[in-house]
Amino acid sequence: MRVHHLDCCTMCPRGQSAVNGEGSLFARAKLVSHCLLIETDAHGLVLVDTGIGVDDIRATRRLGPFFGRAMAIDATKTDMPALPQVEALGFRREDVRHLVLTHLDFDHAGGLPDFPQAKVHVHAKEKDAALARATFNQKQRYRLLQFVHGPTWETYEALGEPWKGVPAVRQLEGLPPEILALPMPGHSRGHAAIAVDTGHEWLVHGGDAYFHRSVTKRGDASGMPWALRGIERLIAFDYKSVRANHTIFAELAKHDDVTIFSSHDPVEYERLRAASGERTLSPLRHAADDFAPRQFGPGEGR
Numbered sequence: 001m002r003v004h005h006l007d008c009c010t011m012c013p014r015g016q017s018a019v020n021g022e023g024s025l026f027a028r029a030k031l032v033s034h035c036l037l038i039e040t041d042a043h044g045l046v047l048v049d050t051g052i053g054v055d056d057i058r059a060t061r062r063l064g065p066f067f068g069r070a071m072a073i074d075a076t077k078t079d080m081p082a083l084p085q086v087e088a089l090g091f092r093r094e095d096v097r098h099l100v101l102t103h104l105d106f107d108h109a110g111g112l113p114d115f116p117q118a119k120v121h122v123h124a125k126e127k128d129a130a131l132a133r134a135t136f137n138q139k140q141r142y143r144l145l146q147f148v149h150g151p152t153w154e155t156y157e158a159l160g161e162p163w164k165g166v167p168a169v170r171q172l173e174g175l176p177p178e179i180l181a182l183p184m185p186g187h188s189r190g191h192a193a194i195a196v197d198t199g200h201e202w203l204v205h206g207g208d209a210y211f212h213r214s215v216t217k218r219g220d221a222s223g224m225p226w227a228l229r230g231i232e233r234l235i236a237f238d239y240k241s242v243r244a245n246h247t248i249f250a251e252l253a254k255h256d257d258v259t260i261f262s263s264h265d266p267v268e269y270e271r272l273r274a275a276s277g278e279r280t281l282s283p284l285r286h287a288a289d290d291f292a293p294r295q296f297g298p299g300e301g302r
């Protein structure tokens with residue numbers, strides 16, 4: 001299986017030292033939305049997480065009144081979502097047959113409307129929480145606009161044999177056994193990590209189960225930049241489970257045949273993107289230093 005590492009939502013908020021743990025507090029930080037595009041032999045293309053969508057970049061207000069501006073998403077980068085990146089690799093929208101989501105927060109599920117024919121694999125509890133939006137927390141994190149087209153859901157819940165000691169869903173409907181879901185509620189109600197056997201190693205997409213690579217060494221949040229640590233706690237569905245997941249990732253990181261990464265850590269992303277031998281699609285998109293935000297007109301971004 002060939003795996004492409006894509007960043008489908010670059011964010012450059014202020015507060016570099018508080019977010020990235022280096023540089024100045026007044027400089028711009030960088031966060032990515034790390035997605036995988038997997039070429040399978042018999043199951044078409046599989047996208048693991050989708051970042052934000054084509055409509056979201058056209059109107060970042062879809063993501064909420066403040067998010068686009070606070071996170072400094074550059075709306076001029078219309079090639080940022082997964083769909084234009086899939087097309088730039090020479091594929092068509094229809095070639096993407098499966099979307100496997102770590103969870104349905106709006107910075108992960110924005111691509112659902114761009115691949116309406118694809119099956120959407122997600123934990124049953126996550127789908128229920130996202131569509132019900134019953135609590136204040138859920139109203140903030142899920143956007144119905146990303147689901148109104150009526151996705152074809154393939155929910156899962158039942159566990160199979162554990163994978164390297166971690167509870168695992170072994171058979172995702174219509175997907176090869178090389179792609180597993182590792183349910184890890186905590187960040188959200190039905191959050192899961194996604195493990196992919198590439199043939200020579202396991203890649204584990206941790207989603208938002210942790211926010212900063214220091215967690216994989218320490219097994220806790222003690223090495224995280226303070227703003228990330230605060231946000232992780234603030235938006236957690238169950239912070240106790242978030243902490244337990246940190247420990248799991250530190251254990252997984254000890255395996256020689258496992259490479260783990262999270263959604264938003266730019267260092268993990270750039271390392272894996274470079275190792276995959278792929279060129280950077282747009283140098284600007286990957287360089288926070290060169291970031292030049294669009295000037296918002298009156299009434300925009302609110």
Ligand SMILES: [Zn+2]
Binds near residue numbers: 105107263264
């Ligand atoms: Zn996220």
